[in-house]
Amino acid sequence: MKAVLTQNLSKTYTGSKNAVDHIEFSLEQGEVFGFLGPNGAGKTTTIKLLCGMLAPSEGSCRVFDLDPAQNPEKLHQLSGVITEHAQMYDHLTGLENLVFYGTLFGVNAAECEKRANVLLERLGLVDAQDRKLAAYSTGMRQRLSLARAMIHSPRILFLDEPTSGLDPESAQNVNSLIRELSVDGTTIFLCTHQLRYAQEICTTYGLIDEGTLLATGNIQRLRAMVFSGVVVHVKASRMPDGLVYQKTGEHTYDITVNSEDEIPPIVKGIVEAGGNIYHISTHRMSLEEIYFSLIDRRKAGKEGENDE
Numbered sequence: 133m134k135a136v137l138t139q140n141l142s143k144t145y146t147g148s149k150n151a152v153d154h155i156e157f158s159l160e161q162g163e164v165f166g167f168l169g170p171n172g173a174g175k176t177t178t179i180k181l182l183c184g185m186l187a188p189s190e191g192s193c194r195v196f197d198l199d200p201a202q203n204p205e206k207l208h209q210l211s212g213v214i215t216e217h218a219q220m221y222d223h224l225t226g227l228e229n230l231v232f233y234g235t236l237f238g239v240n241a242a243e244c245e246k247r248a249n250v251l252l253e254r255l256g257l258v259d260a261q262d263r264k265l266a267a268y269s270t271g272m273r274q275r276l277s278l279a280r281a282m283i284h285s286p287r288i289l290f291l292d293e294p295t296s297g298l299d300p301e302s303a304q305n306v307n308s309l310i311r312e313l314s315v316d317g318t319t320i321f322l323c324t325h326q327l328r329y330a331q332e333i334c335t336t337y338g339l340i341d342e343g344t345l346l347a348t349g350n351i352q353r354l355r356a357m358v359f360s361g362v363v364v365h366v367k368a369s370r371m372p373d374g375l376v377y378q379k380t381g382e383h384t385y386d387i388t389v390n391s392e393d394e395i396p397p398i399v400k401g402i403v404e405a406g407g408n409i410y411h412i413s414t415h416r417m418s419l420e421e422i423y424f425s426l427i428d429r430r431k432a433g434k435e436g437e438n439d440e
């Protein structure tokens with residue numbers, strides 16, 4: 133059974149164009165899926181469709197074989213969600229909020245408290261657990277809303293920018309918690325604009341722009357859509373005749389190869405030509421470079437269409 137399956141999923145808000153336009157993808161259990169795209173691309177709308185907060189205008193989606201719009205209660209039992217404004221109670225303490233929400237999900241109070249203690253510890257909130265939420269800082273609230281989303285040990289977590297606004301240490305805690313949960317089989321659906329962070333943590337990606345899904349898959353698959361080769365940076369005293377390279381500075385060169393297997397003969401060739409090698413490193417396209425390349429390609433395609 134797929135953790136998430138969408139078919140022709142579309143959402144049109146009244147009076148506007150498609151916010152989500154016939155998107156199709158599926159997620160396996162335990163995947164950390166990075167859903168990436170510019171502002172207004174349709175990420176939050178997709179989360180809302182998958183959580184049953186919105187009904188599709190066309191097409192369908194299923195989360196662990198449930199139709200979210202038809203079975204919102206069942207879905208809430210097995211999913212956790214954080215969006216920018218998670219509802220919690222200012223007059224309750226951090227711990228009381230967690231226990232309250234845990235019991236709403238059907239977990240008994242003793243179990244809730246046990247799990248709340250683990251989460252508060254992991255998210256660095258133990259010292260604040262007995263303080264009223266009204267006295268929490270924005271970052272503390274954000275960490276508590278993450279704990280709230282996890283209090284009932286959901287099978288899937290929908291996280292919209294879970295680390296924006298967190299200090300580096302808290303962000304690292306959240307990242308390692310997400311990694312551990314995925315190892316234990318929790319599926320993570322993560323929206324973020326922080327592409328370096330996404331590359332560290334996600335196993336697969338979806339790239340959306342103006343409601344259209346431009347690409348899905350792991351980083352190798354996305355790379356293959358843009359440029360699958362490797363760029364070798366070399367600093368050497370001389371280069372052999374016949375080798376194709378691009379001079380990038382004083383004694384520095386870039387060589388483009390299809391695979392790393394081509395590097396040893398290149399090194400051998402430089403040495404045999406009497407060159408000294410001072411530095412050699414390889415570069416593959418990062419998620420950030422792939423993202424901009426695919427977005428730029430789409431923009432160029434649209435401009436081409438408009439020119440015709």
Ligand SMILES: Nc1ncnc2c1ncn2[C@@H]1O[C@H](COP(=O)(O)OP(=O)(O)OP(=O)(O)O)[C@@H](O)[C@H]1O
Nearest residue numbers: 145146148151169170171172173174175176177178
């Ligand atoms: N309630 C609404 N009514 C009308 N249009 C909406 C509504 N919510 C979102 N939209 C529009 O739908 C499109 C997709 O918005 P959405 O919030 O899903 O984007 P997003 O990718 O989450 O953006 P961001 O990165 O800024 O959070 C945008 O054009 C937005 O203006």
